[in-house]
Amino acid sequence: MKATKVIKGRYADSITLMLIAEELKKQRGVSDAVMNMATPANIDIMREGGFQIDLESYSPDDIIIGIDAEPENAKAFLKNAEDWLSNPPWQKEGRDKTAEAPSEPPLDGNLAIISVSGKYAAIEAFKNLERDRNVMLFSDNVTKAEEIALKQEAHRRGLLVMGPDCGTAVINGVGLGFANRGKTGIVGMVGASGTGIQETYTLLQKRDIGVLHAIGTGGRDIHDEVGGATFLDGLQILWEDSRISIVVCISKPLSDSMKNKISSKIESLSRTYGPKPVAHCYVGDKRRAHQPNNYFCTGFEETARVVEALVTQTPVDSVLPRMAEERKIKLERLDETLRHRGSPGPVLRGFYTGGTLCYEAQSVLSEILPGVRSNAPIDRELIARDPFHPEGHCVIDYGEDAFTQGRLHPMIDPSLRNAQMKKQSMQPEVGVVLFDVVLGFGCHENPGEELAQVIAGTYAHGKGNRFFFCSITGLDEDPQDARKQRRLLESAGAIVCASNSEAAYIAGHLLKR
Numbered sequence: 001m002k003a004t005k006v007i008k009g010r011y012a013d014s015i016t017l018m019l020i021a022e023e024l025k026k027q028r029g030v031s032d033a034v035m036n037m038a039t040p041a042n043i044d045i046m047r048e049g050g051f052q053i054d055l056e057s058y059s060p061d062d063i064i065i066g067i068d069a070e071p072e073n074a075k076a077f078l079k080n081a082e083d084w085l086s087n088p089p090w091q092k093e094g095r096d097k098t099a100e101a102p103s104e105p106p107l108d109g110n111l112a113i114i115s116v117s118g119k120y121a122a123i124e125a126f127k128n129l130e131r132d133r134n135v136m137l138f139s140d141n142v143t144k145a146e147e148i149a150l151k152q153e154a155h156r157r158g159l160l161v162m163g164p165d166c167g168t169a170v171i172n173g174v175g176l177g178f179a180n181r182g183k184t185g186i187v188g189m190v191g192a193s194g195t196g197i198q199e200t201y202t203l204l205q206k207r208d209i210g211v212l213h214a215i216g217t218g219g220r221d222i223h224d225e226v227g228g229a230t231f232l233d234g235l236q237i238l239w240e241d242s243r244i245s246i247v248v249c250i251s252k253p254l255s256d257s258m259k260n261k262i263s264s265k266i267e268s269l270s271r272t273y274g275p276k277p278v279a280h281c282y283v284g285d286k287r288r289a290h291q292p293n294n295y296f297c298t299g300f301e302e303t304a305r306v307v308e309a310l311v312t313q314t315p316v317d318s319v320l321p322r323m324a325e326e327r328k329i330k331l332e333r334l335d336e337t338l339r340h341r342g343s344p345g346p347v348l349r350g351f352y353t354g355g356t357l358c359y360e361a362q363s364v365l366s367e368i369l370p371g372v373r374s375n376a377p378i379d380r381e382l383i384a385r386d387p388f389h390p391e392g393h394c395v396i397d398y399g400e401d402a403f404t405q406g407r408l409h410p411m412i413d414p415s416l417r418n419a420q421m422k423k424q425s426m427q428p429e430v431g432v433v434l435f436d437v438v439l440g441f442g443c444h445e446n447p448g449e450e451l452a453q454v455i456a457g458t459y460a461h462g463k464g465n466r467f468f469f470c471s472i473t474g475l476d477e478d479p480q481d482a483r484k485q486r487r488l489l490e491s492a493g494a495i496v497c498a499s500n501s502e503a504a505y506i507a508g509h510l511l512k513r
Contacts, residue, residue: 003074004051005082006038007063011117012085014408017063020084024067024077032068035081037061039405045416048388060405113176114163115139121164122146129153129161136176137163137218140401144225147218151229160233163218167194167409168440170201170214177216178411180440181477185210187307188241190234191250192222195354195438196283196300199473199500200250203304206475209311212243219355222251222258232265239269239276246310247278248303252359253285266294279306283356284363284378290316299360301499327502331509334495338513342465344431348372348511350395350504351421351435353410354473358397361434361504368508369393376400388420395434396420411443414450422454425466432467434507436500437485439474446480448488455492468494469507 017035024033034049036042038058047053051066058064065081067074112128114121118141125135129150137150142164154161162169169176173184178194182205189211191197197214204211215234222228231251238247249262266278270293279295281303288296295316297303305319348369352358358376365372366379372393373384387396398410398417410417417435425433437447455468470489474482486496497503 001071001074002032002051002066002068003078004046004053004067005065005078006053006058007065007082007085009059009061010063010085011037011061012063013117016085016088018408018413020081020088023084023089024081027069027077027080029070029073030067030077032066033077033081034066036064036066036407037405038064039407041402041405042407044388045403045407049419110134111136111171113138118142118164122150125150125161126153129157129159132157132159134160135162136166136169136216137161138166138177139163140165141405144220144223147220148226148229151221151226155229155233160215160237161230162216165220166216166218167411168197168214169216170197170211173210173212175441178438178440178442179214180205180473180475181479182475183210184212186243186245186311187211187248188238188244188246189214189248189250190217190231190238191215191248192217192219192231193250193252193283193356195436195473196250196281196356196360198354198438198440199300199357199360200248200281200303202473202475203301203499204307207304207308209304209307213238213241219252222254224255224257228258228261232261235262235265235269239273245276246307247276248307249278249280249282250300250303251282252356253282263294277310279303279310283360298363299499299501301501327505330497330502331506331513334506334510338510341467344465344467344511345429346431346511347427347429348393348395348432348434348507349390349421349424349427349430350374351417351424351433352395352397353399353414353417354436354438355397355399357436357438357473357500358395358399360500361395364501364504365393365395365508368505368512375402390424411438414444414447418450418454421451422457425454425458425468426461426463431465432469432507432511434503435468435470437470437472437474437489439472439478439480439482439485441479443480446485448480448485451494452488452492455489455494459493467507467510468492469497469503469510470494471497471500471503473500 021033021035039060067077069077112133113136114124115138118139121139121142150161168178217230221230275293277293281297295306309316362378373382374395375384375387376397377383472482476482
């Protein structure tokens with residue numbers, strides 16, 4: 001029996017809600033439990049999961065509890081969930097409930113990481129700027145006006161605001177947020193994409209190339225209204241640091257105005273401090289010819305290979321032909337699998353926790369398959385009307401704001417993504433399934449385990465002509481261990497590719513063959 005309860009005017013952070021839901025799932029007689037803030041998207045998600053929620057006015061400051069349990073116990077479990085909001089079961093017994101709030105961070109710290117509800121985030125960021133601290137603003141749902149004001153104040157003080165919605169950064173080799181465990185080196189990065197930074201960072205590390213700084217800006221920073229404030233200040237930092245020999249710029253496509261701003265900034269810095277080679281990756285942008293000390297790429301693997309060519313002093317122009325030849329060979333190897341398992345169904349579906357990985361996949365697929373839709377499309381005419389019931393070729397970004405308001409980011413809690421992948425993989429028209437696996441600090445502790453169960457379950461239902469493609473954005477040294485994740489996925493039947501773009505390329509061409 002599925003039952004729900006709404007607690008009006010009660011806020012709890014998404015970590016607390018997830019932990020209570022997980023605690024409920026451990027109870028005998030409970031088959032499922034969810035707890036969310038009552039945003040419109042979360043209500044839709046719960047209804048999609050079969051929970052009956054009355055049509056009335058809810059606020060994002062209300063909590064909705066959903067539980068699937070034996071009828072005679074459902075009410076008791078709902079009450080437990082409400083009680084645990086005040087007295088979590090994992091709280092140590094005997095703890096002094098009158099203890100004071102945590103003290104302020106040490107006065108000598110010069111960087112504050114802020115992760116609070118969006119409506120409070122700007123206030124906390126301003127407080128830290130006034131204390132001469134740089135800010136990494138992990139929180140999203142900060143207004144554009146607040147972002148502009150924060151970045152203007154930071155620039156005036158000679159400080160940096162990374163974010164809002166900045167999920168990943170590396171400062172002096174130390175990873176912040178969703179970061180991977182790699183070595184320090186001669187590369188400095190500035191990026192308006194957290195998973196774009198992670199994908200490039202891990203591909204560089206796999207080529208034995210270390211990164212000193214990776215300055216995240218937040219995705220909105222490169223919009224014309226914000227003007228690339230952190231992006232440009234980040235370039236200044238990378239040029240002033242003599243330990244950095246190669247610079248990497250990462251974002252989605254830029255406006256002509258932003259391209260000119262970045263180009264002018266690089267020219268100015270080169271005149272002042274001397275030139276440094278720059279690999280530009282504006283994923284999904286039209287291909288541009290390389291220029292002296294400026295190398296323009298359209299994907300993260302290409303970018304990592306260009307940096308590798310610069311480090312090893314091999315011709316940059318050989319990167320794309322080598323990639324094409326390697327992918328051709330991998331496609332030919334799939335022919336034997338096709339003969340054994342049969343041709344796939346005609347439709348591709350993609351399930352992503354990383355927004356820019358989803359965007360890169362669309363960019364690759366758009367050159368192979370017609371009309372690939374998404375809830376975060378490159379072409380606004382190809383928007384998916386209903387992410388829960390997609391039509392035709394479709395890739396969904398489960399990290400979009402609509403899915404994360406009052407809910408954990410899917411890189412932490414991928415349960416919604418995995419449930420949708422399980423459901424849609426069983427659809428008769430689906431032949432190819434594409435997904436990402438993102439590792440690192442703060443990410444889900446073992447993402448491959450549940451994904452492997454989804455894949456194995458699909459094959460157990462006689463869907464032998466399904467093909468599952470993915471890549472792992474992560475390293476063997478990460479807490480989740482990329483080797484372990486690869487073994488889990490491959491043992492279930494997934495084809496694990498060398499990069500996100502390679503997975504999309506091979507998946508698309510498999511359907512086209």
